[in-house]
Amino acid sequence: MITIIDYGMGNLLSIENAFRYFGAKVKITGNSKEIERAKKLVFPGVGNFGKAIENLKRRKIDLAIKKAVQKGIPFLGICLGLQLLFERSEEAPGAKGLSILKGKNLKFKKVKIPQIGWNQLRVQRKSKILKGIKNNEFVYFMHSFFVEPADKKTVTVLTNYGKDFCSAVESKNIFGVQFHPEKSGKVGLKILKNFIKI
Amino acid sequence: MLAKRIIPCLDCDLAIPGGRVVKGIKFKKIRYAGLPWKLAERYYKEGADEIVFLDITASAERRTTMVEVVKKTCQKVFIPITVGGGIRSVEDAQRLFRAGADKISINTAAIQNPKLVKKLSKTFGSQAVVVAIDAKSRGNWFECSIYGGRKFTGVDAILWAKKVAELGAGEILLTSMDRDGTKEGFDLELTKRISKSVFIPVIASGGAGKKEHFLEAFTKGKADATLAASLFHFREIKISELKRYLKEKVINVR
Numbered sequence A: 001m002i003t004i005i006d007y008g009m010g011n012l013l014s015i016e017n018a019f020r021y022f023g024a025k026v027k028i029t030g031n032s033k034e035i036e037r038a039k040k041l042v043f044p045g046v047g048n049f050g051k052a053i054e055n056l057k058r059r060k061i062d063l064a065i066k067k068a069v070q071k072g073i074p075f076l077g078i079c080l081g082l083q084l085l086f087e088r089s090e091e092a093p094g095a096k097g098l099s100i101l102k103g104k105n106l107k108f109k110k111v112k113i114p115q116i117g118w119n120q121l122r123v124q125r126k127s128k129i130l131k132g133i134k135n136n137e138f139v140y141f142m143h144s145f146f147v148e149p150a151d152k153k154t155v156t157v158l159t160n161y162g163k164d165f166c167s168a169v170e171s172k173n174i175f176g177v178q179f180h181p182e183k184s185g186k187v188g189l190k191i192l193k194n195f196i197k198i
Numbered sequence B: 001m002l003a004k005r006i007i008p009c010l011d012c013d014l015a016i017p018g019g020r021v022v023k024g025i026k027f028k029k030i031r032y033a034g035l036p037w038k039l040a041e042r043y044y045k046e047g048a049d050e051i052v053f054l055d056i057t058a059s060a061e062r063r064t065t066m067v068e069v070v071k072k073t074c075q076k077v078f079i080p081i082t083v084g085g086g087i088r089s090v091e092d093a094q095r096l097f098r099a100g101a102d103k104i105s106i107n108t109a110a111i112q113n114p115k116l117v118k119k120l121s122k123t124f125g126s127q128a129v130v131v132a133i134d135a136k137s138r139g140n141w142f143e144c145s146i147y148g149g150r151k152f153t154g155v156d157a158i159l160w161a162k163k164v165a166e167l168g169a170g171e172i173l174l175t176s177m178d179r180d181g182t183k184e185g186f187d188l189e190l191t192k193r194i195s196k197s198v199f200i201p202v203i204a205s206g207g208a209g210k211k212e213h214f215l216e217a218f219t220k221g222k223a224d225a226t227l228a229a230s231l232f233h234f235r236e237i238k239i240s241e242l243k244r245y246l247k248e249k250v251i252n253v254r
Helices: A014-020 A032-037 A049-058 A061-072 A186-198 B036-046 B061-073 B090-099 B106-113 B115-124 B157-165 B187-196 B211-219 B239-248
Strands: A002-005 A025-030 A041-042 A075-078 A103-108 A115-120 A137-145 A145-149 A156-162 A163-171 A174-177 B005-011 B022-023 B029-036 B052-055 B081-084 B103-106 B128-135 B144-145 B151-156 B170-177 B202-205 B223-229
Touching: A002 A032, A002 B202, A014 A025, A014 A186, A014 B061, A025 A032, A032 A061, A041 A061, A041 A145, A049 A061, A061 A075, A137 A186, A145 A163, A145 A174, A145 B106, A156 B103, A163 B005, A163 B187, B005 B036, B022 B036, B036 B052, B036 B061, B036 B239, B052 B061, B052 B103, B061 B081, B061 B090, B081 B128, B090 B103, B090 B115, B103 B106, B103 B115, B106 B115, B106 B144, B115 B128, B115 B157, B128 B157, B128 B187, B144 B157, B157 B187, B170 B187, B187 B202, B187 B211, B211 B223
Parallel strands: A002 A025, A002 A041, A041 A075, A075 A174, B005 B052, B005 B223, B052 B081, B081 B103, B103 B128, B128 B170, B170 B202, B202 B223
Antiparallel strands: A103 A145, A115 A137, A156 A163, A163 A174, B005 B022, B022 B029, B128 B144, B144 B151
């Protein structure tokens, strides 16, 4: 059973459809107890960093996520869901992220913002969710901010947009992708399938 | 490197149960081209980078029908979906996002109420808000039209593009009314001028007739993406072939 966290930020139907495409059982919930008990968590999201943190706190989902992650269950953050795992963001100075991973989110400079479209993956090191993914394959991005993890060893993929930025991370049981695997055709589906199999 | 995108546009008449894709020429609809979600699935498999659904129905039932179209499409199509036509409020947009849309596109409502652009981008993020500009050449300037090309506004397209970018639009879907349906090529002058005026992606639309037109929209027009309809619907050009051609011409495509 894959639990998708619903905190009022974005399109959950697409991610649900993508998992269902492989016959996976999916539950969408904003209930903190259910999130805490989940066997596998997906944390999606688009929108504003500060607003998202507010929503998570109000629904007590922030603590539930932390507890679940501590248990070692596979956890996948997507887009804003990846960014929120870190400590802060230039998008909402003063707002404190979940701080499960150390580092911050920065805004792109000197390029068109948001980055919208298909960009390439340059795999830096092995990651369970990247099994079968070749270098330079395209995935779909739509974002203005990107993560800069303090621990560079957690960076599994780099992508270039004006400069190299971190487009995927792995740290123990925690996986995160800046792109949208549910919108990235076959390549994205493969990544989600890998996550199902973990 | 970020790829240049190829986007098929599906103009949908939702007055027919289930909806039908229609093709307009110079902003007047004719010819039927199939069921929206079926066509979308075909394009997904052929390598389209995104799908745009444009609701051109002028009736009250349209809202629920488009929601159904999007829902059905999303079950099998795993690329971004943009929906435009008749969206006038945050609630209208919300309904479509809940159905699985990734972006919404607005034109008439934006010109009549520019604050809506700001409201939508604040609520859903800039990346989810596309402002469509239907522009007609007036010699040395371009005029914006609304209501699917039926009404002119006196608004200068370049100034308007800058304004919506400031208001938080994430992309501009730029259609040349002079070229739409003509197959004479994109309006490169218009595309270049808009693209150089804003710091958000610009999708060029209207006038594609052959592969070379797409190439020049990217090279000369400085477009970030190109959009076409009937050319793809009636298989005059296959998306996969078009991409092969563009790759040969060293355009970065998926």
